[in-house]
Amino acid sequence: MDHTGTCPLSQRQLVEEYFIEHRTKILDIAAFLDRFDRASQHDAEDDFRMLAFRKALDALLHQSGASRMQAVQMLLSDPRTDLLEALDRKSAFGAYKTDDEP
């Protein structure tokens, strides 16, 4: 579906209004990744959350139009529909962990 024109602001207006706050957000991500590399122990390079995080960053660069959000949401979602037979925990992790992921 083509969503062109659904935001009432022009691109110029969006840049003027929103650039600074999103500049802040991308710098936060850069700082987080740098901090991750500077960590005292490199014990989570292949953590399923970080793997999903890097895939999501890649999707930001390679998707276009209105599909970035959908792509990122799906990368961070459990795609299955089978029911758990027993409660394993109360909380969610934020990314989907397959059985063979650390």
Next chain:
Amino acid sequence: MEYIDHHCHMTSRTTDDYEQMALSGCRVLTEPAFWAGYDRGSAQAFGAYFEALTDFEPKRAAKYGIQHYTWLSLNPKEADDRALAAAVLPLIPQYLDRPNVLGIGEIGLNRVTRNEVATFEEQVDLAIRHDHLPIMIHTPHLEDKLKGTRVILDSLASERRIRPERVLVDHAEEHTLPLIAEQGYWAGLTLYPQTKVSPQRAVDMIEVFSPERILVASACDWGPSVPWAVAHFIREMRRRGHPDRLIQRIVWDNPCQFLGQSSKFQAPVPALPASV
């Protein structure tokens, strides 16, 4: 602009929050029963909770000119405990006639277990058996949201008595909103600082999808949340140049339409926004 917040866990908030919500324009809120952050563990504890939701909280809200309504249920975080469900669900009908009880909620799924589904379906049945009370449904968090929403929608689809216009599927996000909307249910967007939807993303969804059958709420509780988040949504809508009549539709008219399906819901007459 005055607004209605359909999802607030005021039991977890201070009286100061009621005051700030009133100052930000909140005139009506509804409080679904939920998880306290710990397991209550007994039917007696739920009985005390239902008393608070139907007696103490409406009085606390009224001091600030806010109408307080509520929804009763065994919440999804404790719904896996079938013994607890068997003890708590029979308590609910005795509270349904209280003046501020709108329906059954928030029911739904957390980790999407077989037991959670069984408890969910029992509570859907409870609502339907009571003149199909309105139902508020919680969808799971984060990576479990898509899976849980699909299972909930499949379960509802198998229930022939369900009337979609009397069901709100809450905590929708970009990847679940179309699934909910295409089956005719109301969808709720939850304005959270971290784990759900920002005001900016909520406005994006209004723009990309439709304002039809969409509600927005703070879902403020004991975790990181902003009780006056709907005011931030209003500001974001205005920031983008959306007209006040569209904003009022989302934060007032839509909730009145959904909540008004309960005969107990009596909305106050809103003050018109200055620009209308």
